[in-house]
Amino acid sequence: MRKLPLKTKAEQLARMIEEMIQAGEWTETLPGMEVLAKKYSVNPKTVQRALRLVEQNGWLLPSERRKARKINPSRRQVKAGNRKSLLMLYSGIDAKDLVVGTVLQQMSDRWMRHGTAVNMEQVDFAYHKEPSKYLRRLVERHSADAILFYNASRRWIEVGMNMLPVFCCGGGITDSMKITSMGFRxxxxxxxxxxxxxxxxxxxxxxxxxxxxxxxxxxxxxxxxxxxxxxxxxxxxxxxxxxxxxxxxxxxxxxxxxxxxxxxxxxxxxxxxxxxxxxxxxxxxxxxxxxxxxxxxxxxxxxxxxxxxxxxxxxxFPYAKMLNYFEKWIRSGLKPLGYREVSMKxxxxxxxxxxxxxxx
Incomplete structure (x- = not known):
């Protein structure tokens, strides 16, 4: 699983801990601070800052002196009862763009607010002309429940929409596709x-x-x-x-x-x-x-x-509008909301x- 870089080690570690909780690796309490520091090759102060972030995000109960950090049961129940995994696919060219990287991270954060998992994969859309088998392997590998395409070719989008709910950011989209998408002409x-x-x-x-x-x-x-x-x-x-x-x-x-x-x-x-x-x-x-x-x-x-x-x-590009439309798609239960055209400034x-x- 590839992740776009976050700003600090503490933020990266916080995300990893949340993903482990989501995956069911830790269900009641977290390992001790020294164990986490050794596991992720960071110092205890970084672990301490990361745990504060995880608690602020609602995944942990307030700390108790000299006791293991307890996982918030309500968040755990949400995950266990309704696991949804998003597969984000983007090109190598877009991976080099810091603006795109920031937007994809924001979309990942929006998805994660609903207690769900995100997996990112860099894909050469042009190389895989017939992507059916390759895309199916990616979906199965990550147990994906939905796909987000960023600037994908039309063929990739057509194959994806026949597998799972799809959200498209630009690329080869058309008005007739029964998906949720936003782009400009x-x-x-x-x-x-x-x-x-x-x-x-x-x-x-x-x-x-x-x-x-x-x-x-x-x-x-x-x-x-x-x-x-x-x-x-x-x-x-x-x-x-x-x-x-x-x-x-x-x-x-x-x-x-x-x-x-x-x-x-x-x-x-x-x-x-x-x-x-x-x-x-x-x-x-x-x-x-x-x-x-x-x-x-x-x-x-x-x-x-x-x-x-x-x-x-x-x-x-009006990225704020795209983020809001993405949020609306999530709240709709991943229903196809259609194509929205925007103008560039x-x-x-x-x-x-x-x-x-x-x-x-």
């Missing part, structure tokens, strides 16, 4: 952004991405204004929609070098935070000024974006400017 968001860049004089807009399985290329090329006027292009229209097959630093730095020489873009749209870092490093090396020589926009919120110089312009900063040829 990529085509409308990318069309708005390209029109915005066109209005600022950008006629060689480059779009870079990795994931081959979300229909991204088709949606970008369906926007008539992409990448700009044909007579100003340095190649075919489709050349400006660049997919990089391997998500490796050397591969991406080589791609920037090759495609900038060939296509000479005035604006670049990226989809992942680490690709953004790669682009900024390339521009610094080549002496390309942002935004004087090149405008840069991210389609995802990048936690380190404000540390860049200049700060990145990005699309902000564009946070414009110093990385967006007029095309170089418009400057005096």
């Amino acid at each position: 990529f085509s409308s968001q990318i069309a708005w952004l390209i029109q915005k860049l066109n209005s600022m004089g950008h006629e060689r807009i480059m779009f870079s991405y990795t994931d081959p399985d979300r229909g991204i290329r088709e949606e970008v090329l369906s926007v008539d204004a992409f990448p700009g006027k044909q007579e100003n292009l340095r190649g075919r229209r489709s050349d400006y929609c660049v997919r990089v097959a391997e998500d490796l630093p050397d591969v991406w730095s080589g791609m920037w070098e090759r495609e900038f020489t060939r296509l000479q873009p005035t604006a670049v749209i990226v989809m992942e935070g680490h690709h953004l870092l790669s682009l900024y490093a390339f521009c610094a090396k080549r002496g390309i000024r942002i935004p004087q020589d090149l405008s840069v926009v991210s389609l995802v919120e990048f936690e380190g974006g404000n540390w860049l110089e200049p700060a990145i312009t990005y699309a902000q 564009w946070m414009e900063t110093g990385s967006l400017g007029a095309a170089p040829r418009q400057r005096s």
Whole structure:
């Protein structure tokens, strides 16, 4: 079982202790403090802080001097009588995104408030084209009662919805799926952004991405204004929609070098935070000024974006609405509540400017 990192060792240990109680490993009392410290390779003070957190979360009764910590019977009864396990599936790309990691942890916490278990698995959605057997093994391994997909492909979602109740955060969702899901229409968001860049004089807009399985290329090329006027292009229209097959630093730095020489873009749209870092490093090396020589926009919120110089312009997803919808799904008894479409909020900063040829 993989867990996203929490802020402190005490918080991590508290979560582990709660999971052991949920699993029925400890039913009446906890082992002594020294036993727990040795079991989890931490010092007794960390154990003490963790136990305070577990008590605050309602899993333990108030401590009694020189007595073993007693497990709260009411929480134990909830778990024994109605065990529900959520299987969270997300991609390796999303695993690198600190914002996504924080959101998944918050969703895990929401689920855990109801006295239930969460198991997280990193999955290559693009690699497993026919995921039926693989997904079934994951469901059986974790005794899952429901599945949460984060940016999964349509095929994965279709297979999952035929097994268990499903909640989807983005990915290949459609209005007709009998699941609970929330996302935005990529085509409308990318069309708005390209029109915005066109209005600022950008006629060689480059779009870079990795994931081959979300229909991204088709949606970008369906926007008539992409990448700009044909007579100003340095190649075919489709050349400006660049997919990089391997998500490796050397591969991406080589791609920037090759495609900038060939296509000479005035604006670049990226989809992942680490690709953004790669682009900024390339521009610094080549002496390309942002935004004087090149405008840069991210389609995802990048936690380190404000540390860049200049700060990145990005699309902000309304995660609070998604968390509330997820909570509503849990309280409904995991009934399919349908698809909710949301709009992204564009946070414009110093990385967006007029095309170089418009400057005096």
